[in-house]
Amino acid sequence: MNFALTEEQETFRRATRAFAEKEIAPIAAERDETNVYPVELLQLMANLGYLGLKFPSEYGGGDGGNLDAALVFEELAAASAGITLGIYCHVVLALTAIARIGNDDQKRRYLAPGIRAEKIGSFGSTEAGAGSDIAAISTRAERDGDGYVLNGAKLFCTNSPIADFIVLSSVTDATRGGGISLFIVDRGAPGLSVSQPIRTLGMHPAQTAEVVLENVRVPVENRLGEENRGVPNMLTAFAEGRIVAAAFAIGIARVAFDLARKYVLDRVQFGQPIARNQVIQHRLADMDTGIQAARLLTHQAAWLADHGRPFVKEASQAKVFATEAAARIAAQAMHLQGAYGYVIESPAQRYYRDTHVLEIGEGTSEILRNVIAKQLGL
Structure with a gap:
């Protein structure tokens, strides 16, 4: 192997x-x-x-x-x-x-x-009443001649203030329960408006905003995939995304670890670098173990997907493990640097703030554990 x-x-x-x-x-x-x-x-x-x-x-x-x-x-x-x-x-x-x-x-x-x-591009699925429950979205798309008329609102659409188009979900058949379709909506379409960027705990440069649709006409050629197949289509697209989300988390965890390792080697207390203390060594050992394990899970899931093997369970496991590990490692890295890690000038606090949304986007850790359990036949 x-x-x-x-x-x-x-x-x-x-x-x-x-x-x-x-x-x-x-x-x-x-x-x-x-x-x-x-x-x-x-x-x-x-x-x-x-x-x-x-x-x-x-x-x-x-x-x-x-x-x-x-x-x-x-x-x-x-x-x-x-x-x-x-x-x-x-x-x-x-x-x-x-x-x-x-x-x-x-x-x-x-x-x-x-x-x-x-x-x-931007992507919009989340709504005020629909996050993990994709089928609960309320944005509507009514067929009208050679197109659709969309009404509703999407929250937390990253890139929407700078986007030229937005891929979003909308109900096309309320009687079918899962009658949801995907549409590509041009940013300049009449009736589409984008709010000012939402202030978030982390990921500050990313432009995340609310998108409101008021009688927005979308031509039928901009419906993405078959009508009423939006949910399975989104699940198909999201599965690979979880692999990349896991790798994203590993990147943050790695630099947080590197920063903490350098600090404990340089910081001298009681006449020696604090890295000489076994409790510090154990924390760094656990942090590195988490990074290595997350990377192995992620690369395994990527290999399976690239070779046409089933990978939904492994991608979900990689995303859950890597994002939760990144949050722990970033918190430990900030803690190990004491007051220096807490000041705004230190990147440690930025790593800490940036990790938390990764446990929410692309499927929360709780929802992905449900996915894993289902893959286990439970």
Whole structure:
């Protein structure tokens, strides 16, 4: 059993780390403070092939797999989780939904320009009364001639203030219970409005807002997939996303660990580095063990998906374990640095704030445990 990356993958991983350290890490603290997203970065990433990594070359992509995406997002998140969240929502949510569910025309109108960063995507599913319960959404899409008229509101739509299009869910047949469909809605459509960005605990650079739809007309050619098949379509798109979400969490955990390790080696108390204390050593040992275990789970899930094997259980396990481990590790890293970890100037507090949403988005830990239990036949 070979756990090593190929030479090509290792070279790619190193190149991605170098890119992230040069282009993202230097602006991470500033953008966390100003809450401004570096949209220009997406064009640079498109030019280097990152935005299309997972998608078919027919549309300008790189024909890569889930393991490639996991390697990329670990490195990006290590540089800035908030900036990476915008990339994630564009690539892993919006573009992946179109790539997996859309027809050729939709791929040419949205996926291809999305890969080139000519169009930026957002994804909207969550509502005031519908989070984990996807079937509880209240946004309605009424058929009207050669299109649909949409009314409703979506909460926590990351990228919506900077997006050119939004992939969102809407009820198309209330009598069917699960009669939900997906639509691609252009940002400039009459009747669509986006609120000011919502203030959040972490992920500050990411632009997350409420989207309101008032009699928004959407042509039938912008319905994504079959009518009333939105729930299974979303589950298909989300499954791979959980692998990337796990890698995202590992990136934050890794830099939090590195920061804590350096601090305990440098910090001298009672005449010696505090790293000489066994209690400190044990905490660092547990933190590193969590990172290594999370990475193994994540790479296993990615390998299964890339080889056409069932991977829903493993992707859910990776996401639950990695995001919960990241939250613990970030908290421990801040604690080990004492007051220095608590001040705003320290990145430790940013890592701590940024980890918490990862346990909520792409399926909460509780919902994913339900998924795992179902896969176990329970």
